[in-house]
Amino acid sequence: MITSNDTKGRWWSKMSTIIINEFLTIASSGSTLLVLVGGVFIYAVLYNLMYQPNLVHDAPIGIIDESNTSLTREYARMINSTSELRVANYYSDISQAHKAMDKNEIMGFVLLPSDFETRINEDINSVALLYANTDNFLYFDAMQKATSEVMMAINEQKRPEMITFIPEKDQEILVNMQPINVVGHAMYNPTMGYGTYLLPAVLIIILFQTMLMAIAMSIGGKIFDRSLGDFQQYGLGFNNISRVVLSNALVYCVLYAIFSIFMLGFIPDLFGLPHIGNGKNVLFMMTPFLLSTAFFAMTLTIFYTDKEEPLLIITFFSIGLIFLSGISYPLELMPWYWKGAHYIFPAAPAALAFVKLDCMGASLPDVRAEIITMWVQAIVYFFLACIVYRINIKKCNHLRFIEGKAKADMSLEDENKTLEVL
Amino acid sequence: MPIKPAHNPYIAILLRELKRITARPIYLIAALLLPLFAIFFMATIFNTGNMEDLPIGIVDMDNTSTSRSVIRTVTSTPTVTVTQHYANQQEAHHAVQRKEIYAYVVIPDKFEQKVNNNQSTTLDYYYHYALLSVGGEIEGALETVLNTVAASPYAATAMAHAIPTEEITNFVLPTSLQIHGIYNPDLNYAVYLSQPLFFIIFQILVMLVTLYSVGGEVKFGTAEEWLATADGSMTIALAGKLTPYSIIFVLLTIFSNYVFFGLIEIPYSGNFWQINLISILFILATQGFTLIVFMVFPAMSYSISIISMLGSLGATLSGVTFPLGAMYKFFEYASYLLPVHYFTEIVQTVLYNGYSLIFEWKSIAILFVYIMIPLIMIPRFKKSVYSHKYDNLE
Numbered sequence: 001m002i003t004s005n006d007t008k009g010r011w012w013s014k015m016s017t018i019i020i021n022e023f024l025t026i027a028s029s030g031s032t033l034l035v036l037v038g039g040v041f042i043y044a045v046l047y048n049l050m051y052q053p054n055l056v057h058d059a060p061i062g063i064i065d066e067s068n069t070s071l072t073r074e075y076a077r078m079i080n081s082t083s084e085l086r087v088a089n090y091y092s093d094i095s096q097a098h099k100a101m102d103k104n105e106i107m108g109f110v111l112l113p114s115d116f117e118t119r120i121n122e123d124i125n126s127v128a129l130l131y132a133n134t135d136n137f138l139y140f141d142a143m144q145k146a147t148s149e150v151m152m153a154i155n156e157q158k159r160p161e162m163i164t165f166i167p168e169k170d171q172e173i174l175v176n177m178q179p180i181n182v183v184g185h186a187m188y189n190p191t192m193g194y195g196t197y198l199l200p201a202v203l204i205i206i207l208f209q210t211m212l213m214a215i216a217m218s219i220g221g222k223i224f225d226r227s228l229g230d231f232q233q234y235g236l237g238f239n240n241i242s243r244v245v246l247s248n249a250l251v252y253c254v255l256y257a258i259f260s261i262f263m264l265g266f267i268p269d270l271f272g273l274p275h276i277g278n279g280k281n282v283l284f285m286m287t288p289f290l291l292s293t294a295f296f297a298m299t300l301t302i303f304y305t306d307k308e309e310p311l312l313i314i315t316f317f318s319i320g321l322i323f324l325s326g327i328s329y330p331l332e333l334m335p336w337y338w339k340g341a342h343y344i345f346p347a348a349p350a351a352l353a354f355v356k357l358d359c360m361g362a363s364l365p366d367v368r369a370e371i372i373t374m375w376v377q378a379i380v381y382f383f384l385a386c387i388v389y390r391i392n393i394k395k396c397n398h399l400r401f402i403e404g405k406a407k408a409d410m411s412l413e414d415e416n417k418t419l420e421v422l
Numbered sequence: 423m424p425i426k427p428a429h430n431p432y433i434a435i436l437l438r439e440l441k442r443i444t445a446r447p448i449y450l451i452a453a454l455l456l457p458l459f460a461i462f463f464m465a466t467i468f469n470t471g472n473m474e475d476l477p478i479g480i481v482d483m484d485n486t487s488t489s490r491s492v493i494r495t496v497t498s499t500p501t502v503t504v505t506q507h508y509a510n511q512q513e514a515h516h517a518v519q520r521k522e523i524y525a526y527v528v529i530p531d532k533f534e535q536k537v538n539n540n541q542s543t544t545l546d547y548y549y550h551y552a553l554l555s556v557g558g559e560i561e562g563a564l565e566t567v568l569n570t571v572a573a574s575p576y577a578a579t580a581m582a583h584a585i586p587t588e589e590i591t592n593f594v595l596p597t598s599l600q601i602h603g604i605y606n607p608d609l610n611y612a613v614y615l616s617q618p619l620f621f622i623i624f625q626i627l628v629m630l631v632t633l634y635s636v637g638g639e640v641k642f643g644t645a646e647e648w649l650a651t652a653d654g655s656m657t658i659a660l661a662g663k664l665t666p667y668s669i670i671f672v673l674l675t676i677f678s679n680y681v682f683f684g685l686i687e688i689p690y691s692g693n694f695w696q697i698n699l700i701s702i703l704f705i706l707a708t709q710g711f712t713l714i715v716f717m718v719f720p721a722m723s724y725s726i727s728i729i730s731m732l733g734s735l736g737a738t739l740s741g742v743t744f745p746l747g748a749m750y751k752f753f754e755y756a757s758y759l760l761p762v763h764y765f766t767e768i769v770q771t772v773l774y775n776g777y778s779l780i781f782e783w784k785s786i787a788i789l790f791v792y793i794m795i796p797l798i799m800i801p802r803f804k805k806s807v808y809s810h811k812y813d814n815l816e
Contacts, residue, residue, distance in 0.1 A: 029723075030723070030724065031723035031724050031726075031727055034724060034727050034728075035727050038727065038728075038731065039727075039731070043731065046735075047738070049750065049753070050738050050739075050744070050749055050750075050753050051738075051744055051749075052750065053748050053749060053750065055748070056745060056748045057748065059745075059747065059748075060747075098775075101604075101775070102771060102775045102781060103781070104767075108604075116597075120596050120597065123589065123592050124592070125591065125592050125595065125596070125597070125598055126596065126597040126598070127597070127598050127599070127600055128597060128598075128599050128600070129599075129600045129601075129602065130599060130600070130601045130602065131602045131604060132601065132602070132603055132604065133603075133604050133605070133774060134603045134604060134605050134606035134607070134609060134614065134774070135605070135770045135773075135774045136741070136742070136743075136745045137555075137609065137614060137743075138743070138744060138745055138748070139745055140603060140609070141558060144562075144601055147599055147601075148599060151597055151598065151599040154596070154597055155594075155595055155596050155597055158596040158597070159593065159594075159596065161596075162592055162593045162596050163593060165589055165592065165593070166585060166589055166590075166593060167585065170583050170585050173579060173583060174576070174579065174590075174593060176540070177540060177575065177576065177579060178536075178540050178541055178542040178543075179542065179572065179575075180537065180542075180543055180544070180545060180571065180572040180574075180575065181542070181543070181544040181545070181572070182544075182545050182547070182565065182568040182569055182571075182572050183544055183545070183546050183547075184546075184547050184548075184549060184561055184564065184565060185546060185547070185548045185549070186549060186551035186557065186561070187515075187518060187548050187549065187550055187551055187552070187557075188550065188551055188552035189551035189552050189554065189557075192551060192554075194554060194743075194744050195744070197551070197552060197553065197554035198554075198743075198744075200552075213727075213730075217723075274552065305446065305448070307723060308634060308637070308638075308641070308722055308723060308726045309448045309634070311630060311726050311727065311730050312448065312451075312452040312456075312627070312630045312631065312634060313451070313452065313456070314730075315626055315630060315730040315733065315734060316452075316456050316460070316623065316626060316627060316630075318626075318734050318737075319619060319622065319623055319734075319737055320460075320463055320467075320623070323467055326521075327553060328553075328555055329467065329468060329555065329556075329611060330473070330476060330524070330553075330556050332475075332476065332477065333468070333469050333470075333473065333474070333476075334467055334468075334469060335466055335467075335469055338463075338466070338467055352521070355552055355553075356519065356520075356521065359552040360518075360519050360552055361519070362519040362520070363519075366516070366519050366520045
């Protein structure tokens with residue numbers, strides 16, 4: 001057996017052997033390649049294509065026009081001309097419209113009451129009613145926005161007529177009144193789309209999840225066939241184990257550095273995601289992310305006994321991670337224990353930091369908290385990974401010993417049996 | 423009368439599976455612990471589910487009693503809370519970049535003077551839209567509250583000139599719009615997402631556990647012994663194997679519905695047991711779907727990656743967040759391949775519209791089809807198991 005003293009002189013050569021072996025493990029396993037290629041390339045493109053329309057266009061809405069006057073027809077026409085909505089059908093009463101809604105033919109409907117125009121002509125406020133399904137917030141939002149716009153446009157149109165109801169002496173004052181304008185500005189998401197908001201975070205989570213899977217499959221496979229025990233030849237001291245852990249991590253960090261260029265550099269341009277960050281800043285942020293993810297993945301191998309088992313656990317966390325990153329639901333509103341989970345999974349601060357840097361054009365000091373979090377994670381998980389490797393290596397050799405003994409006993413028994421027969 | 427208890431292959435398989443389940447922790451972790459964790463996660467992550475007290479900033483360049491009254495009006499909105507004042511826009515902009523605030527309102531210089539002198543002026547507000555769900559919520563709140571502010575000079579003028587308020591209101595707003603959100607009028611996130619997202623996560627686990635338990639027989643070389651225990655009947659072998667998991671899943675389904683509709687009080691019209699029946703049917707259909715995928719390609723290393731991707735796609739293709747109708751047609755049609763599509767459709771009909779299941783008989787029938795198809799594929803699957811072609815595919 002090689003003692004740790006012997007290995008010292010060949011530090012680099014040992015490392016390169018481990019690195020080359022790990023590359024070979026990946027290259028020779030079709031299922032790991034499937035996760036890497038399928039996960040990183042196909043999945044990233046697929047997700048982008050799914051969200052590519054980005055905005056809700058021409059959502060079907062119904063109209064109940066009880067008065068059928070020129071004004072109500074104009075109202076319906078204007079709804080139809082908004083980009084968000086299209087008038088799919090007209091209905092004669094509420095129950096009919098409700099039925100169409102249940103069959104998903106329309107997402108909601110606008111009711112224009114029979115006295116809609118007469119009320120205006122009599123100087124009484126006229127009310128239109130929007131009944132909207134809430135089963136999809138984006139549809140609801142589209143209906144709310146578009147109908148509000150139409151209402152404001154109709155008001156603008158009608159206002160000059162309404163002045164006649166004001167006493168003549170006051171008319172001039174009102175006509176000359178200068179309005180206070182209210183103007184909202186959406187920041188960082190110029191298309192105002194859903195995909196352009198969600199996908200940058202999803203890209204980070206895909207990188208995270210697939211790296212977790214690839215490492216789990218490689219090490220899980222080695223635990224299953226006990227070949228992880230071979231690492232014992234490099235020694236079990238911290239110096240030696242840390243070398244193994246670092247070499248393995250390096251393999252995945254290099255691979256994922258390349259994947260990241262594709263995912264974070266190329267994909268956003270290809271699909272028109274917000275991409276205003278400085279590449280150097282993103283690199284600075286990705287370094288602790290890839291390291292902490294690799295070490296985190298290695299730490300998790302304490303739970304694995306084979307190659308497939310890890311997927312059961314890893315896949316489970318995909319959806320939760322989107323939430324924990326604070327992108328889709330504000331962290332401020334979550335209970336404290338989920339805020340805490342934000343600090344356990346490197347993907348959570350990474351997604352937030354990436355969105356800040358690349359979608360919002362933030363500078364490095366603005367993502368200081370996230371970067372520090374990831375470096376702390378990298379250091380903590382590095383040490384944990386070393387401990388886990390040591391345990392796993394010893395466990396594998398122990399199992400190998402027991403299984404070897406069992407096999408030997410079996411063959412001994414067989415021999416005895418043969419002898420007896422003879 | 424039987425003297426010797428007859429050997430029942432179904433019971434034998436069942437007992438064999440129970441032994442397997444308890445031999446390694448992964449089965450109970452994935453089939454029981456993680457679903458329970460997911461129920462807890464989805465029931466608590468949104469807290470109250472209402473977006474309230476979101477931090478925003480103010481840039482008050484006017485600093486007069488009028489501007490302060492604008493701030494007071496903004497503060498009165500429950501959605502936002504003013505946490506910071508900034509001297510200029512750059513500072514506020516920077517705070518948004520650091521995500522310290524989600525939006526800010528700018529009150530321009532000479533605001534009071536302009537309002538009093540009847541000069542045109544503008545209140546700008548900036549909201550974070552890289553975080554669309556939060557940004558959208560804040561946009562709605564600020565738009566409403568600032569428009570109230572914008573209308574105030576009219577009210578003041580009306581007062582000054584003794585014009586009846588009603589007439590001035592009708593002048594400013596000849597028509598108005600009443601919005602009725604059906605089922606979830608407050609747009610509560612817990613009501614919207616907790617239950618569907620739990621089932622999306624749950625179906626991923628159901629797929630993976632089903633695949634792992636059946637695939638394990640092929641992978642670990644125990645398939646022939648498994649079939650022998652079932653007296654060579656693949657149907658019994660599968661039925662006995664899946665029964666324990668199905669029972670766990672069914673119990674979890676009922677428990678989760680109880681948590682969502684009972685404990686955290688998500689409103690529902692319709693019947694609690696009707697919702698449970700649909701959910702149970704969905705879980706069984708998901709098991710069927712997994713068997714179909716595995717029977718087509720019985721190499722576990724590959725099919726487990728494929729199934730984990732298909733399961734995750736369910737999150738998008740259920741259409742709960744980004745609507746299917748807004749996607750490219752290809753993806754809308756692709757979603758018809760996944761059981762979760764039909765489940766979402768049925769549950770939403772029942773929950774949101776309180777309608778009976780008859781409306782959704784087609785979707786229900788298709789969920790049954792997912793359970794039937796594996797039965798047809800059993801002979802083919804049996805052959806591929808005996809062929810040992812897939813045993814060592816890595």
